Amino acid sequence: MFIPKERIRHPLVPMHVPTRKEAAAARLFTPLELPSGLTLADRTWIPAMVPWRATDEGFVTPDVIDWYARFAAGQPGAIVVEATGIRDVPSGPLLRIGHDRFIPGLDKLVRAVSEASGGRTRLFIQIIDFLRIRRRPDPERFFSTFLQLRDEHRARLAEVNADADVGSLDDTAVRARIARLERSQLEHVLDGRELESLDMGERERVTDVHLPHVRDLPATLPGLFAEAAARAKTAGFDGVELHYAHAYTMASFLSALNTRADGYGGSLDGRMRLPLEVYAAVRERVGARFSVGARFLCDEAFEGGSSVEDACHFAVGFARAGMDFLSLSTGGKFEDAKQPKVGDAAYPYTGKSGFECMPPALSDAVGPFARNVPKQARVRAAVRSAGFTTPVVVAGGIGEFGLAESILERGHGDVIAAARQSLCDPDWFLKLREGRGGDVRRCIYSNYCEGLDQKHRKVTCQLWDREALDEPGVSTTDNGRRRLVAPPWRR
Numbered sequence: 042m043f044i045p046k047e048r049i050r051h052p053l054v055p056m057h058v059p060t061r062k063e064a065a066a067a068r069l070f071t072p073l074e075l076p077s078g079l080t081l082a083d084r085t086w087i088p089a090m091v092p093w094r095a096t097d098e099g100f101v102t103p104d105v106i107d108w109y110a111r112f113a114a115g116q117p118g119a120i121v122v123e124a125t126g127i128r129d130v131p132s133g134p135l136l137r138i139g140h141d142r143f144i145p146g147l148d149k150l151v152r153a154v155s156e157a158s159g160g161r162t163r164l165f166i167q168i169i170d171f172l173r174i175r176r177r178p179d180p181e182r183f184f185s186t187f188l189q190l191r192d193e194h195r196a197r198l199a200e201v202n203a204d205a206d207v208g209s210l211d212d213t214a215v216r217a218r219i220a221r222l223e224r225s226q227l228e229h230v231l232d233g234r235e236l237e238s239l240d241m242g243e244r245e246r247v248t249d250v251h252l253p254h255v256r257d258l259p260a261t262l263p264g265l266f267a268e269a270a271a272r273a274k275t276a277g278f279d280g281v282e283l284h285y286a287h288a289y290t291m292a293s294f295l296s297a298l299n300t301r302a303d304g305y306g307g308s309l310d311g312r313m314r315l316p317l318e319v320y321a322a323v324r325e326r327v328g329a330r331f332s333v334g335a336r337f338l339c340d341e342a343f344e345g346g347s348s349v350e351d352a353c354h355f356a357v358g359f360a361r362a363g364m365d366f367l368s369l370s371t372g373g374k375f376e377d378a379k380q381p382k383v384g385d386a387a388y389p390y391t392g393k394s395g396f397e398c399m400p401p402a403l404s405d406a407v408g409p410f411a412r413n414v415p416k417q418a419r420v421r422a423a424v425r426s427a428g429f430t431t432p433v434v435v436a437g438g439i440g441e442f443g444l445a446e447s448i449l450e451r452g453h454g455d456v457i458a459a460a461r462q463s464l465c466d467p468d469w470f471l472k473l474r475e476g477r478g479g480d481v482r483r484c485i486y487s488n489y490c491e492g493l494d495q496k497h498r499k500v501t502c503q504l505w506d507r508e509a510l511d512e513p514g515v516s517t518t519d520n521g522r523r524r525l526v527a528p529p530w531r532r
């Protein structure tokens with residue numbers, strides 16, 4: 042986890058506890074109608090969180106159902122189901138929606154959420170595409186196997202070794218010589234991408250248009266997203282959230298680093314072209330009454346990445362196209378991720394951009410609480426100035442009633458998304474509504490949960506996962522040491 046040099050630990054702001062009457066009058070608990078006609082009972086929202094509970098084949102499990110039913114028991118206005126892959130390819134224990142065989146499990150999930158929330162909570166599913174990323178290789182294997190040897194390597198090796206005999210060496214000997222180079226010499230012999238593959242693990246980019254499957258993304262993705270959205274509709278979801286945020290394919294099209302020269306990169310409109318075409322294909326497939334929104338970044342939050350001005354441009358474009366909501370996140374990129382251990386894959390939340398995405402309590406002077414809302418408010422203002430009323434969902438360190446209410450009051454956002462606070466206490470919105478805010482278990486923004494996500498372990502909260510483990514019916518991790526969902530609220 043990235044920690045700023047100031048290392049200021051921010052205590053929680055005391056929770057403003059509304060009475061039941063005050064809560065009833067609060068903006069947070071007023072309904073909101075989306076352009077599709079779908080009404081959220083209030084402006085509380087649990088954004089996507091991957092809990093690592095699907096089968097290795099991407100199916101819904103009883104643990105997935107328990108996870109979402111537990112959130113639904115707290116009756117938020119909306120829950121967004123975790124990033125769910127649109128392709129029919131293996132991707133580990135992450136949910137998938139790339140084939141009709143996934144529909145029955147997702148249908149069960151929809152029914153469980155409806156039942157647990159008494160029909161109050163609207164349910165969306167986040168649909169995602171991602172490019173290939175490999176684990177950081179063992180250097181020996183990298184040099185002996187993965188490195189695609191080229192004539193340039195031989196030429197540059199000859200330069201650094203001042204070695205006349207390089208031309209006569211066979212490939213194995215050249216590889217062995219490269220493997221023995223000092224770092225500064227290696228930096229001369231390998232190109233930037235090869236060094237990155239050695240240090241971090243190979244990672245595809247949307248600009249790798251020499252790869253046919255990457256070149257053809259503009260042709261393939263609209264159909265894949267549209268079919269996934271149609272399956273979500275069949276399974277009974279209220280809508281889909283197109284995942285255009287963080288480190289994944291669609292965010293990479295929007296990124297300032299997207300220099301594709303085929304009309305799908307370069308200018309702001311070029312970068313936004315595929316995201317708009319994906320949206321258009323989805324909308325055509327699911328119709329106007331099914332909600333379709335997107336999650337994207339108000340700021341990529343790394344040097345050279347997209348800025349809030351870029352996000353304003355995209356937001357206006359998405360609103361004009363007719364999206365039902367714009368959900369804003371920040372950062373979470375590979376570009377500034379920390380070097381993983383050999384055998385591990387890079388994780389896009391380990392650098393400064395990851396810190397901005399899930400701001401922890403140990404921070405700089407600004408601190409974690411709603412730290413990116415000022416940028417998100419600028420995006421919303423741009424949408425409003427352009428004449429659109431599309432709801433804007435804001436997120437990042439919002440876990441307190443007074444803060445949430447003031448964001449809505451100032452017009453900085455229309456819906457309050459809270460991920461970690463909701464994981465810590467899935468009933469917190471309900472407790473506030475019922476005038477029982479004093480009972481809320483407060484998230485301490487330790488990012489223990491994010492650490493589990495990084496290790497692809499089942500996500501739980503440190504404030505409840507050791508509680509009442511021997512209670513009958515409690516499901517736990519395989520070693521029995523952590524419970525998988527928050528204990529029930531005993532009123």
Ligand SMILES: Cc1cc2nc3c(=O)[nH]c(=O)nc-3n(C[C@H](O)[C@H](O)[C@H](O)COP(=O)(O)O)c2cc1C
Binds near residue numbers: 124336400437
């Ligand atoms: C364990 C975990 C998993 C997450 N998975 C996703 C995800 O699948 N998709 C997504 O857009 N954001 C994901 N996020 C980011 C959250 O949705 C949210 O934007 C972020 O945690 C900041 O909000 P918070 O301060 O309320 O936690 C995840 C966050 C956590 C802690």
Ligand code: SF4
Binds near residue numbers: 484
């Ligand atoms: S582990 Fe719990 S307390 Fe810590 S950040 Fe995650 S949700 Fe909050």
